[in-house]
Amino acid sequence: xxxxxxxxxxxxxxxxxxxxxxxxxxxxxxxxxxxxxxxxxxxxxxxxxxxxxxxxxxxxxxxxxxxxxxxxxxxxxxxxxxxxxxxxxxxxxxxxxxxxxxxxxxxxxxxxxxxxxxxxxxxxxxxxxxxxxxxxxxxxxxxxxxxxxxxxxxxxxxxxxxxxxxxxxxxxxxxxxxxxxxxxxxxxxxxxxxxxxxxxxxxxxxxxxxxxxxxxxxxxxxxxxxxxxxxxxxxxxxxxxxxxxxxxxxxxxxxxxxxxxxxxxxxxxxxxxxxxxxxxxxxxxxxxxxxxxxxxxxxxxxxxxxxxxxxxxxxxxxxxxxxxxxxxxxxxxxxxxxxxxxxxxxxxxxxxxxxxxxxxxxxxxxxxxxxxxxxxxxxxxxxxxxxxxxxxxxxxxxxxxxxxxxxxxxxxxxxxxxxxxxxxxxxxxxxxxxxxxxxxxxxxxxxxxxxxxxxxxxxxxxxxxxxxxxxxxxxxxxxxxxxxxxxxxxxxxxxxxxxxxxxxxxxxxxxxxxxxxxxxxxxxxxxxxxxxxxxxxxxxxxxxxxxxxxxxxxxxxxxxxxxxxxxxxxxxxxxxxxxxxxxxxxxxxxxxxxxxxxxxxxxxxxxxxxxxxxxxxxxxxxxxxxxxxxxxxxxxxxxxxxxxxxxxxxxxxxxxxxxxxxxxxxxxxxxxxxxxxxxxxxxxxxxxxxxxxxxxxxxxxxxxxxxxxxxxxxxxxxxxxxxxxxxxxxxxxxxxxxxxxxxxxxxxxxxxxxxxxxxxxxxxxxxxxxxxxxxxxxxxxxxxxxxxx
Amino acid sequence: xxxxxxxxxxxxxxxxxxxxxxxxxxxxxxxxxxxxxxxxxxxxxxx
Numbered sequence: 137x138x139x140x141x142x143x144x145x146x147x148x149x150x151x152x153x154x155x156x157x158x159x160x161x162x163x164x165x166x167x168x169x170x171x172x173x174x175x176x177x178x179x180x181x182x183x184x185x186x187x188x189x190x191x192x193x194x195x196x197x198x199x200x201x202x203x204x205x206x207x208x209x210x211x212x213x214x215x216x217x218x219x220x221x222x223x224x225x226x227x228x229x230x231x232x233x234x235x236x237x238x239x240x241x242x243x244x245x246x247x248x249x250x251x252x253x254x255x256x257x258x259x260x261x262x263x264x265x266x267x268x269x270x271x272x273x274x275x276x277x278x279x280x281x282x283x284x285x286x287x288x289x290x291x292x293x294x295x296x297x298x299x300x301x302x303x304x305x306x307x308x309x310x311x312x313x314x315x316x317x318x319x320x321x322x323x324x325x326x327x328x329x330x331x332x333x334x335x336x337x338x339x340x341x342x343x344x345x346x347x348x349x350x351x352x353x354x355x356x357x358x359x360x361x362x363x364x365x366x367x368x369x370x371x372x373x374x375x376x377x378x379x380x381x382x383x384x385x386x387x388x389x390x391x392x393x394x395x396x397x398x399x400x401x402x403x404x405x406x407x408x409x410x411x412x413x414x415x416x417x418x419x420x421x422x423x424x425x426x427x428x429x430x431x432x433x434x435x436x437x438x439x440x441x442x443x444x445x446x447x448x449x450x451x452x453x454x455x456x457x458x459x460x461x462x463x464x465x466x467x468x469x470x471x472x473x474x475x476x477x478x479x480x481x482x483x484x485x486x487x488x489x490x491x492x493x494x495x496x497x498x499x500x501x502x503x504x505x506x507x508x509x510x511x512x513x514x515x516x517x518x519x520x521x522x523x524x525x526x527x528x529x530x531x532x533x534x535x536x537x538x539x540x541x542x543x544x545x546x547x548x549x550x551x552x553x554x555x556x557x558x559x560x561x562x563x564x565x566x567x568x569x570x571x572x573x574x575x576x577x578x579x580x581x582x583x584x585x586x587x588x589x590x591x592x593x594x595x596x597x598x599x600x601x602x603x604x605x606x607x608x609x610x611x612x613x614x615x616x617x618x619x620x621x622x623x624x625x626x627x628x629x630x631x632x633x634x635x636x637x638x639x640x641x642x643x644x645x646x647x648x649x650x651x652x653x654x655x656x657x658x659x660x661x662x663x664x665x666x667x668x669x670x671x672x673x674x675x676x677x678x679x680x681x682x683x684x685x686x687x688x689x690x691x692x693x694x695x696x697x698x699x700x701x702x703x704x705x706x707x708x709x710x711x712x713x714x715x716x717x718x719x720x721x722x723x724x725x726x727x728x729x730x731x732x733x734x735x736x737x738x739x740x741x742x743x744x745x746x747x748x749x750x751x752x753x754x755x756x757x758x759x760x761x762x763x764x765x766x767x768x769x770x771x772x773x774x775x776x777x778x779x780x781x782x783x784x785x786x787x788x789x790x791x792x793x794x795x796x797x798x799x800x801x802x803x804x805x806x807x808x809x810x811x812x813x814x815x816x817x818x819x820x821x822x823x824x825x826x827x828x829x830x831x832x833x834x835x836x837x838x839x840x841x842x843x844x845x846x847x848x849x850x851x852x853x854x855x856x857x858x859x860x861x862x863x864x865x866x867x868x869x870x871x872x873x874x875x876x877x878x879x880x881x882x883x884x885x886x887x888x889x890x891x892x893x894x895x896x897x898x899x900x901x902x903x904x905x906x907x908x909x910x911x912x913x914x915x916x917x918x919x920x921x922x923x924x925x
Numbered sequence: 926x927x928x929x930x931x932x933x934x935x936x937x938x939x940x941x942x943x944x945x946x947x948x949x950x951x952x953x954x955x956x957x958x959x960x961x962x963x964x965x966x967x968x969x970x971x972x
Contacts, residue, residue, distance in 0.1 A: 188964035211961035262951055270944040274937060290929070297933065 164227030164243055175205055177219045178227060180234060180241045185214060190239070197237045198230070213382065216241070258378055261371040264309040268364040271305030272357070274298075279357040283865045295347035298356040306340050309363050312370060328508040328554050331515060335549030336362060342542045353539075355546050358867050365875050366554045373558040373578070376565045380574035384803075384816050395420070395427040398471065409478045420470045422653075423628055426463050429481045430472035431456060436655040437468035438629060443786040443806045444482070446739025446761070448595045448603070448714045450630065452656025462787050462806060466629050468655040483808065486763060486790050490812055493767055493795035502579050503836075504557040507843060511550060519544045522858045536860075544857040547867050548850055552874040556842035559882040564835045567886055572803075572818035573828055580814035583798035584832035586779040590727060590825070591770060591796070593784035594738035594748055596805060598822070599714040601785070602630050605638035609709035619663045620700045620708070622646035623670050627659045631698045632670060635710055658698065667703040676701040716748070717822040724752045726826045733778070737761045737769055739788050766792035783825070785809050800825070831885070838885055842878045849874035 168176035185194060191209045194216055198207035203224035209216045218230055234241045278294040286294060310333070317329040336359045343354035394408045398417040412418065412428055420426055422437065436454040441447050441463045450466055453459060459472065461481040478484070519541045526537035565575050575581065592598050612620070621639035624632045626648060651661040658671010660679075669676040676699040701707040727734060736757035738745045745759040758769070766784075770792045773780050782789070782796030785805025793799040793812035801813035810816050817824045853870045856862050862870075950956070 188967040191961060191964060192968055209961065210958040211964055212958045259951060262956075263948060266944055266947045266951075270940050274940050277936060293929075301937075 164231070165222060167243055168222070168227070171219055174221055174223060175219045176222050177217060178230065178243070180216045180218070180231065180243055181214060182209070182216050182234065182239045182241045183214055184239045185209060185211065185216075193237055194234065194239060198233060201225075201229070201233055204230070258371070258374055261312065261367065261374055264312060265364070265367045265371050267305055268309040268360060268367050271301050271309070271360045272364040274301055275357045275360050279864065279868070291352075292347065292350055295343075295354050295356075298354065299344055299347050302340060302356040302360050303344070305360055306336060306363065309360075309367060310336055313363070313366070325505070326509045326512050327505045328511075328550060330508065331512045331548075331550055332362075332366065332554055335359075335545050338542050339546045339549075342539065346539075353543075353864050355543075355864050355867065358546055358549075358864065358871060361868070362549060362551050362871065365551055369555045369558040369562075372562045376562050376569075377575075377578065380565065380569065380576060383569075383574050383818075384576060384810060412474055412478060414474050414476060416474045418472045418474055420465045420472060422465055422468055424465055426459050426461055426465060426470075426472070428461050428472075428474050428478050429459070429476040430474045431458050432470055433473045434471035435468050437470055438466040438655055440464040440466055440630065442595045442601055443809075444788060446593065446595045446786055446788055448599070448601070448740055448744055449712075454656070462808075467627070467653050483787065486787055486808060489763060489767065489791035490794040490808070493771075493791050496771070497795065497797075500579055500583060502557075503582055503839060504553075507553060507556075508550075511553060515545065515548045518548070518854060518858070525858070526860075530860075540857070540860045543860075543862045543867070544854065547853045547857040547862050547870065549871070550846065551871050552846040552849060552878045553843065555875055555878050555882075556846060557839055559879050560835050560838045560842065560885060563882055563885040564831050568828060568831055571824065571827065573824055574816045574818070575814070576816065577814045580798050581832045581835050583779075583814070584781065584829055585836045587732065587781040587798060587829065589733045589735065589773055589778045590781045590783065591735045591737055591773070591792070592754075593766075593786060593789045594736055594740055594745055595714065596785040597717075597783050597789075597802060598720060598736065598748055598752070599716055600820070601714065601804065603634045603712040604715040605634050605710045606713035606715075607711035608638070609711065610707065612708050616702070616705070616708070619646055619668060619702070620670065622648050623659060623661055623663060623668055623700070626651045626661065627653055627670075629653075629659070631710075631712055632659060634712055635670065635698060635700070638710065663702075666705075668701065670700045671698055673697065673699045673709070677707060679703050680707060714744070714748075716751070717820060719821045719823040721752055723822040723825055724754060726823070727829075728753075730826075730829075735769075737766050737792070739786070761788075763788045763791050767795050770795045781825075784813075800828070834885055838882055841881055845877050845881060846874060849877075 164178060165176070168178045171177050182194065185191060191211060194209045195207045198204050198216070198218055201220075203221045205219045205221065207216060207218045216234070220227075220230060231241055231243070275298045278298050282291050282294055313329045313333050313336070316327065317333040320327040320330060339355040339359035339362075343356050343359070345351070346354050347356075394406050395412060396404045396419040397407045397412065398404050398419055404419055407416075409427055417433060418427065418430065426439075432453060432455050434455065436452070438450040439453050439459060440450045441460070443464070444460050444462050458475070459470075461478070461483045476482075522544050523537050523541035526532075526540050527534065530537060530540075561578055561581065564581060568575060595601050617639050621636055624636035624639070626632070646663050647665075649662045649665075651659065653659045654671070654675070656672075657675040658669055660667065660669040660671075662668075667679060669679055680701050681703060697709060697711050699707050699709050724734060734754045734756070736745060736749050736754055738757070738759055739761050740759060742759040745757050749755070749757040758765070761769070766789065770780050770782055774795075774797065779797040782793050782799040783801070784790075784793055784799070785802050787806045787808050789801075790806070790808040790812040793801060793809060798815075799813045800815040800817060801809045803810070803816055803818040815828065817828075849870065853862070853874075856866065856870075955962075
């Protein structure tokens, strides 16, 4: 199978490979951190590492190189950090060494380092948890002594020490809540942090006053323990979100953030995307994405436009044709004359459409905020009523009345309410992440519960986006099959890959020489010395000595289908079809059974869309849709009061994704698509949709149960507090008990669901991803293309 | 009472020590790669 491939002698750009490598060196150096002492630090993304053996192999392998000072692999982020001496060797050697060790790798671009800001928040939260934990433990130690009956002076000493610990701890650990509460109040709204902050501060203030005046009851333990519990919930929530965000951004880091610009003197250099100007000439090797809009100046190729327009089949392009940023150059190197800067390109237009759609959307108020808006005023009214009641009917002494009123506020502090949502969401996000579904926005799960309409894109969303051989016209023996497989494996064109996969189990070894890839036509080579072609029908038939023998094959051929022909033999046709995602029809059935309206919006041609729609049983479909059409349809549906879940992968879907009530995108899609979506799934299977919806509905149910538990707790605790029985001990027991009940209830989400999906095809790295760029420099160059004569 | 004067600072000091140890471990990046730490325990020679 792995026949030696011989590169063609002629190269349209002459010496292209060496120039690219020297430019790669520039790119690596440009992205490196200077550590001083002649050392620099480079980061590589290595998606393939997954165990202790890989870590060790990479670190040992790199450290054995003379010019490498140290190498450290991070399994969580799949990143390898290397410090090395740039004067002793080239950075390309590092990438080559990693490739030789068996790990595909890409360089981290300059901008990637800026994205680590989220880490700091996580650290700040962890420090706040630690401080609150320290405070809670020590204050509790002193409080327990008081509750077990410490006498007058000892009690006062313990109260004062507790206060000394509590004040700095609350001031430090409470900041996340105070900041959020202030932010909400400033815009005239109430969120859950308002009653929380108020209770914590009131408890602290009242306890300070009491301990200084020798009072009996102080609530330092309540206020600090409360912060501790709530901070744990918040930190877990943040870490979860950060993990999901990291997994998603890791996908986009594989895309190029610059391009090779051809200078007037014939040399090329790597230029960041933002510095590329119109009229520059950009080199795009086969297998890379087009970085900016332009016209082809030299070369020809096939272009995979599926992410941009939704067309499922690659289109041939030649000199003078316009190409859009974001399309994938498949078969031949291209020289592009840039027509627009990156900031004005097609992609930028899409981004501005996305922003417009985002702004047009009604603001969604989260369930916790809605609950807080009812809860906070209610609690404050009860406290006020308590104060008035004690003044009127109680002792009439304002000090006692105030103490009781504050104790009502403390005991009703929504500790359980504050945990009700984040804990369930953490469990849900964890569960989804195990199945390769990342939640970008916490509100997404709440929004999913309202969904009554699902709009699908076709190419890459309902389908895999890669064609498969659906039918073989004409038979072949195993020898011919081996020859076809050997030839097909020489190309990265999706059609050739489909044919190669079709004969995947054929292991006949063939010698393939003089491989030529002819853009727009196909691939030709000498197989064991016999000339053979695989490609478009008319071109492949061209070499046949007796074409009349293959009339039956020619009849059955369609535009996108390919033919294998051997000069002295016969021809075999392969009908290609995009294949549906696994479990697509089950998904459609399950969703229809749940009463959800389904719809397809595709940029592809009528026939391809109708075909898919019919095979899935979706009646409502539209073909030939532009991004503007898609957004209009989604907005019209929502204007009718429907809640749309938009699913799409392409650049053309991005505005509709932003417009939808909630949106999902596959990880194999475009950067912009993933950016616009609320959820990203790395699973191939389409039943992630009912699964996610099921989890969302259960999350909603559990959140509501948690609220009910919190209300029940208040029904018991509030009367106690109102009548003045809420001693610090009772408050501590009641508040902890309610928090534990809520957390325990939330854990139930990790138990079974109605849908079980297969998680075997998962890997955060998704090695089959269409987005995986070739390594910075591979050791085995693909056969370079030759211009058609 | 005198034993309290000794015990309370000791208790607080130990707590503080734990807090400082945690802050140090966080700042020195020991929680940066939790998956990697779990995997590295299987290596024999990398101490």
